[in-house]
Amino acid sequence: xxxxxxxxxxxxxxxxxxxxxxxxxxxxxxxxxxxxxxxxxxxxxxxxxxxxxxxxxxxxxxxxxxxxxxxxxxxxxxxxxxxxxxxxxxxxxxxxxxxxxxxxxxxxxxxxxxxxxxxxxxxxxxxxxxxxxxx
Numbered sequence: 491x492x493x494x495x496x497x498x499x500x501x502x503x504x505x506x507x508x509x510x511x512x513x514x515x516x517x518x519x520x521x522x523x524x525x526x527x528x529x530x531x532x533x534x535x536x537x538x539x540x541x542x543x544x545x546x547x548x549x550x551x552x553x554x555x556x557x558x559x560x561x562x563x564x565x566x567x568x569x570x571x572x573x574x575x576x577x578x579x580x581x582x583x584x585x586x587x588x589x590x591x592x593x594x595x596x597x598x599x600x601x602x603x604x605x606x607x608x609x610x611x612x613x614x615x616x617x618x619x620x621x622x623x624x625x
Contacts, residue, residue: 501535
């Protein structure tokens with residue numbers, strides 16, 4: 491049987507039709523055969539789309555698109571350091587990237603300028619402590 495790509499809207503439409511057939515008493519194999527899909531396709535779509543309506547599908551697509559956009563931004567702005575932390579090379583407010591967005595990826599995040607300031611501050615404290623101990 492030849493493969494056919496269905497749009498998400500078509501999947502929802504076919505899924506509803508199969509579920510109506512099932513509610514009318516048909517078995518899964520017969521309902522799927524009537525709709526022109528395999529049992530495995532039905533179960534895959536049911537898992538993916540569940541009880542989703544068209545507005546929810548539109549929202550899902552928008553969220554997936556936004557997620558891809560943010561992943562590209564993070565990849566362009568960051569590089570992974572040896573300890574696995576993400577060091578941000580640049581900062582773009584026009585793209586809406588914030589520490590919270592970067593931290594949502596579950597990585598340790600430092601903005602390059604802020605990291606340099608913290609290192610200088612720690613060095614100054616260490617020197618002051620060493621001077622106090624020596625005196």
